Amino acid sequence: MKAHFLWLFVASTLVLGAFGASAAEAPSGTWLGTWPYTAPGTHNLNSFATGGLNDNLGVVYRPLVELTPAYYMWATNEYMPVLAESWGFVDDSTAYEFTIKEGALWSNGDPITSADVVNTYAIGRILGWTQFNSVANVEAVDERTVRFTFQEGKQSLLAERLILKEHVVASANYGDLAAEALALFEAGKTKDDPEWAALTSKIQEFRPETLIASGPYTYSLADVGEAFMTLRWQPNSLYSDKVRFGELKIWSGETEVTTPLVLSGELAHSTNVYPPATIDSFVAAGIRLVTTPRGYGPALLFNFKVAPFDNKLVRQAMAHAINRDQSAFLTNGLGASGTVFMSGILDSLTPVLLNQEDIDALNKYEYDLDKAAALMEEAGFTRNASGKWVDSAGNTISVEYTFPADFADFSAAARDATAQLNDFGFDIKERALPWQEAANAIRNGQFQLSVWSWGSGAPFAFNNLNNPTRRWTAPSLAPEQPGTGLDLNAYSVNGQTLNDAIVNVNAGLDVEQHKARAGAISRLINEEVFFIPLNEMLSVEPLNEAKIGGAPADDDPIYQNPSNDHFLIWLILNGTFFPAS
Amino acid sequence: MSSLTSSAPKLKRDETASLLIRLRRLTRSYAFRIIAQGLITIWAVTTFTFFLIRLMPGNPVDTYIDALMQQRNLTLEEAQRAAAGIFEFDPDEPLVQQYVNFLSKLVRLDLGKSITKGGTPVLDIILRYLPWTLFCVGVALIISFALGVLIGLAMGYWRGGLLDNVMTGFASIISGIPDYILALLILIIFGVQLQWFRVGEVRGGVDPTIEVGFTLEYIGSVLRYAFLPVLIYVLASIGTWILAMKSSTISTLGEDYITVAQARGLSERRVLTSYVGRNAMLPLVTRLAISVGFVVSGSVIIEEMFQYPGLGRNLFVAIAQRDYTTMQGMFLVITSAVVFANILADLALGWLDPRVRLDKKVD
Structure with a gap:
């Protein structure tokens, strides 16, 4: 009889428990958003493949399905907990750890553990994720804590951001692939081995039948x-x-x-x-319209192999000759603002990432046609009878400005810059191209002036200073691609080449050092005008x-x-x- | 026995000669030449597009990274991380090697796998979307052709009348408006301003909540979702058919046999249908056959605007993403459709008018 009561008690507890678990009811109401997801047929639920979650849900909706460890607040410069309850560098900064919140579950009821994180990164290593530029090893410390050991001297706040923004996937779906990945890595295989390529294909072609979510x-x-x-x-x-x-x-x-x-x-x-x-x-x-930073804007890019854009004075003159407030308005109405600091870093981030003394030293290149004219004369140009600038041989500055026709904002910025520079005395012709072709023209050095983005949606000096100064030239491009032709090794910052200075600007964890390094690079970019940041764009979103x-x-x-x-x-x-x- | 053995080779020689004669006759036949020309055209176009596609600026990896940065606001590092290892594509493989691989697969009817869609077979993509385009654009073509021929015939026969004056103006204007402008006008005026329908409810190919099957509900949903795209295709193309048919009718009316028919006292209806209409329609048949070929490619912008699950919309995405294999497969299907439509038109013309076949033989 006692045994019966015991079974009855256990059964009742289980039933109540089950009711308890399902007691949470779906809230009512529907969110109505948009994202250009992949159409049915090629749409899949793979977290790592094209046509999978990354494409289908993007940066906006994927975090609601597959949680990231934390969420970054730009205003306060801090991470907010999402999947992780704590995180940080270990004492000697050779590694980074985060701990998953207690009680975190997948949609199939399994607990979310550090093994899921290790498995996520095992697959990421096979796919060549950028995290492994600084991370050497990922291991579980305990059931909920995971440790990322850095390659020597590669610890950085940039690596922290990549770790805390990465989505964790469920071992129930990806455990087998992760086990193969770990085995390959432990066997000393590299991406040049056929097994590595075969596993990459296998990961790509994997089609999970169900999506196991950590988000709501x-x-x-x-x-x-x-x-x-x-x-x-x-x-x-x-x-x-x-x-x-x-x-x-x-x-x-x-x-x-x-x-x-x-x-x-x-x-x-x-x-x-x-x-x-x-x-x-x-x-x-x-x-209602909500305005947020877009993290980039259109920049006028020079081909440094084309005269007179190899002349700093001409570039400076052009910066003075373009009214950037007008550029902003014509680019995106109220959804853009003219660049102020000309530091190579977004205006919204310049006060955060640079010291005040560096900011004060920056030339703001105010719209001033007299100053622009004086610089042109200093560069050896004079105006001809038509008001056009000519060099000592009488040649006008007759060039093409290439821009992506399908990006309305960048097209408008380029066309306005063309009009303003022609009014000033240049002879520029517009050349609209499909955006893929415009990007490729920059890579291949087949342009004279062009427009592409500057700035970055990451709160670090590296990402900002990298784009476009370093992005469109060696060593970021393939050897046969000349890009803008800017030789980063021809410039020196604090005893380093400009290339090395940008790469190392956020090395280490000392924020003051980052600021000092970024300040020196910003001053050089400001002085040399490697590009003209025409304006900074805002995202105007209907709500x-x-x-x-x-x-x-x-x-x-x-x-x-x-x-x-x-x-x-x-x-x-x-x-x-x-x-x- | 010896006679038997000596007659056997002779029999074989006769058979061979007869086979050769039949083969020669076949190769000289009108149908054979038309089909052979068609197959050579398909091979030539396929080869040309194979190399043309690969000459397009930007490979799939660079394009994907640029797109993520520009359109999704990812940083370069995030975009590179997203693109890492997801493309089954080796940009360094020699072009000739790629072409040989492509042809060797093609003869086995293997169009390869999509570069940007995680290894999905291209044939699967085509088979999934082709029926929607065939249905939507095909129905629109039939409607616009039938209506255009009828209206154009009436306008030509009773030229100068009210119908002629009104419809000439209408056809001239409507044929000058691009289909995507018509689509936008319909969406904004009738959807947004007048709210005759909910804009979201006319997107897609079918209501996704209805189970797939040959049920009245499913078919009704397919027809409902196709209504606006079909309407726009019809409006965008009917003007051309009307004007072409009117012109053809007017020139037919000047023929002697029409005057004879009228002089014989035949009824106006009989003259209109049996004498004028039938003959005026002949030049339009060739045009229709060519249009049938282009049905396969659909209409990229209309399919995109209505999110209609057709081949055109997918071709647009494939081009934007530089998905070489998918583009190649779709171009092959479109080329084949146009070529076969032309072959059918040529064969039909040869059958309808024997002079066409004889002329070719004389040539």
């Missing part, structure tokens, strides 16, 4: 339509009881496809880039408050986050956003 939302292939896909709430996540949407409906498509949806009120929020006239239509329709409630006020610090640390990740996860009635 998941989906299956049946939820993916041609026009929209639906992420559905799941009960096991750390954030399942916090989020307030039962499903996230994500419309497919880019700007031209989503515009009518925003106007008709069927889309509550969009990350697409809309032209100024469309933004005006949104305002007229009573749709329809008839559909979504809880959006913070415009001056909330969360809106200082650029798109790749998008505000909606944090605001959805923590239940700040809710469905409007």
